[in-house]
Amino acid sequence: MLDPVLLRTxxxxxxxxxxxxxxxxxxxxxxxxxxxxxxRAILPVLETARHARKxxxxxxxxxxxxxxxxxxxxxxxxxxxxxxxxxETKLExxxxxxxxxxxxxxxxxxxSVPVGSSEADNVEVRAHGERPGxxxxxxxxxxxxxxxxxxxxxxxxxxxxxxxxxxxxxxxxLARALINFMLDLHTSExxxxxxxxxxxxxxxxxxxxxxxxxxxxxxxxxxxxxxxxLIPTAEVPLCNLHRDEILDGRTLPVWYVxxxxxxxxxxxxxxxDVRGLIRQHQFDKVELVAYATPETSWDVHEALTRHAxxxxxxxxxxxxxxxxxxxxxxxxASKTYDLEVWLPSYGAYREISxxxxxxxxxARRGGIRFRRDGRGKPEHAHTLNGSGVAVGRxxxxxxxxxxxxxxxxxxxxxxxxxxxxxxxIEPAAxxxxx
RNA sequence: GGAGGGAUGGCCGAGCGGUCGAAGGCGGCGGUCUUGAAAACCGUUAGCGGGGAAACUCGCUCCUGGGUUCGAAUCCCAGUCCCUCCGCCA
Numbered sequence: 225m226l227d228p229v230l231l232r233t234x235x236x237x238x239x240x241x242x243x244x245x246x247x248x249x250x251x252x253x254x255x256x257x258x259x260x261x262x263x264r265a266i267l268p269v270l271e272t273a274r275h276a277r278k279x280x281x282x283x284x285x286x287x288x289x290x291x292x293x294x295x296x297x298x299x300x301x302x303x304x305x306x307x308x309x310x311x312e313t314k315l316e317x318x319x320x321x322x323x324x325x326x327x328x329x330x331x332x333x334x335x336s337v338p339v340g341s342s343e344a345d346n347v348e349v350r351a352h353g354e355r356p357g358x359x360x361x362x363x364x365x366x367x368x369x370x371x372x373x374x375x376x377x378x379x380x381x382x383x384x385x386x387x388x389x390x391x392x393x394x395x396x397x398l399a400r401a402l403i404n405f406m407l408d409l410h411t412s413e414x415x416x417x418x419x420x421x422x423x424x425x426x427x428x429x430x431x432x433x434x435x436x437x438x439x440x441x442x443x444x445x446x447x448x449x450x451x452x453x454l455i456p457t458a459e460v461p462l463c464n465l466h467r468d469e470i471l472d473g474r475t476l477p478v479w480y481v482x483x484x485x486x487x488x489x490x491x492x493x494x495x496x497d498v499r500g501l502i503r504q505h506q507f508d509k510v511e512l513v514a515y516a517t518p519e520t521s522w523d524v525h526e527a528l529t530r531h532a533x534x535x536x537x538x539x540x541x542x543x544x545x546x547x548x549x550x551x552x553x554x555x556x557a558s559k560t561y562d563l564e565v566w567l568p569s570y571g572a573y574r575e576i577s578x579x580x581x582x583x584x585x586x587a588r589r590g591g592i593r594f595r596r597d598g599r600g601k602p603e604h605a606h607t608l609n610g611s612g613v614a615v616g617r618x619x620x621x622x623x624x625x626x627x628x629x630x631x632x633x634x635x636x637x638x639x640x641x642x643x644x645x646x647x648x649i650e651p652a653a654x655x656x657x658x
Numbered sequence: 659g660g661a662g663g664g665a666u667g668g669c670c671g672a673g674c675g676g677u678c679g680a681a682g683g684c685g686g687c688g689g690u691c692u693u694g695a696a697a698a699c700c701g702u703u704a705g706c707g708g709g710g711a712a713a714c715u716c717g718c719u720c721c722u723g724g725g726u727u728c729g730a731a732u733c734c735c736a737g738u739c740c741c742u743c744c745g746c747c748a
Contacts, residue, residue, distance in 0.1 A: 264708095267707090267708075267717085268708080268709095268716095268717095270717085271708080271716065271717045271718090272716085272717095274716090274717060274718085275716065275717075277728075277729075278677095278717095278729080280728060280729085281676070281677095281728060281729040282676075282677060282729090283728095284676075284728060284729070285676035285677075285729080286676090286677085288676075289676085294728085297728070298728045298729095299728080300728075301727095301728025301729070302727095302728060303728095304728075305727085305728065305729090470705095602705095602706090
């Protein structure tokens with residue numbers, strides 16, 4: 225949600241800055257402002273009427289105590305009550321429409337974000353690592369994995385359909401190794417507090433992060449009389465941890481890390497990344513979330529991005545850090561860095577992490593505030609999130625970047641302690657074939 | 659799944675439908691006393707939104723949302739969450 229004061233006082237600037245966003249905001253800004261004006265016109269009238277009612281009520285009480293008749297006063301009270309009802313009804317409908325619009329407005333891009341219309345306008349900030357030079361034709365992970373007997377799409381289809389995968393043996397172990405490696409790195413070296421949240425979230429929680437009301441189609445909703453959805457990312461539970469709370473500013477920033485599975489309907493992505501693990505309905509992710517004061521949030525953003533990068537560095541995966549342009553940013557983000565890992569099968573870098581500062585956008589929706597020095601007026605906190613990193617895509621990157629001519633895959637050094645010292649994944653002895 | 663009990667300020671806890679935004683206690687803050695501290699005593703202490711330079715003032719807020727009423731912390735309905743017992747269960 226945008227700052228309503230900004231909308232009131234600097235409408236043209238807001239309009240211009242929102243206009244640089246990709247899919248636009250699809251809302252009528254003028255209507256929103258109009259509704260805000262209407263709302264603020266109704267309020268004084270309503271409050272005056274309420275005051276009058278209260279006053280009459282007190283006089284009735286006094287009259288009754290004195291044993292006098294209060295019939296006239298009761299009559300006046302009835303009139304006030306009717307007037308209040310009328311104003312309340314008006315306010316309710318105006319407010320309903322106003323907040324519906326307000327919740328669909330995306331965040332304002334930060335000044336440092338390059339204006340652009342698509343990912344082609346994103347800016348490379350830095351790159352790290354050497355792309356592997358193969359002396360053979362590298363294969364894509366959807367061939368490497370099944371050949372090693374650690375990745376199975378066909379059996380997954382029996383269980384749940386397309387866009388699901390089964391990991392077995394060293395594959396499952398590798399995923400678990402990645403999760404543990406990332407959690408260990410972030411908790412013991414980067415100072416994050418580990419969280420294991422629910423994997424389902426309420427509509428209220430999803431509204432706080434900005435997934436609802438606009439992007440319901442991207443979510444899996446639980447059937448029946450449940451107001452619950454499968455989480456599309458641990459950002460949702462982590463950013464709602466302190467919803468409707470007032471934090472002590474002296475404790476900020478606070479850092480959380482969680483491993484969770486993530487669930488996405490991938491509506492509208494038919495024909496995109498249909499092969500392999502890149503785009504699945506369910507995938508594992510280690511997520512980083514921070515709560516910060518407005519003065520520190522940009523430093524925190526840089527730090528959080530570096531924390532995600534550190535994962536790729538230690539895994540020895542070549543990556544680059546991209547500053548997303550206005551047209552390619554997500555709904556809630558004010559500024560986003562994407563980390564892109566090199567995938568030989570695509571001959572390209574693919575997103576493996578996305579690190580955003582939403583400033584007060586989510587905090588305003590979710591009522592996340594803090595008090596400086598634990599005292600004074602509450603202010604909205606800033607929230608930040610980033611993948612640290614996507615497990616499925618990391619696994620893909622390892623299979624493809626560490627593949628050998630004979631089809632085996634080397635295990636990155638940092639993961640070996642998590643793989644019982646194992647250094648390489650080779651085809652398993654033939655097991656029960658289909 | 660069944661049967662009960664509960665939700666009030668930072669915390670605990672009282673509250674006949676009528677100056678109740680709410681007794682009392684704890685905690686916090688200020689003070690008296692003291693060389694200093696403790697104890698004791700006195701005073702003070704909810705949040706949010708609007709108006710005002712300020713003193714101050716108006717509205718909302720006793721889990722949430724409806725309802726009854728001139729008037730609701732208090733009565734009615736629905737829901738949420740917590741607790742106890744029974745059943746089931748990793």
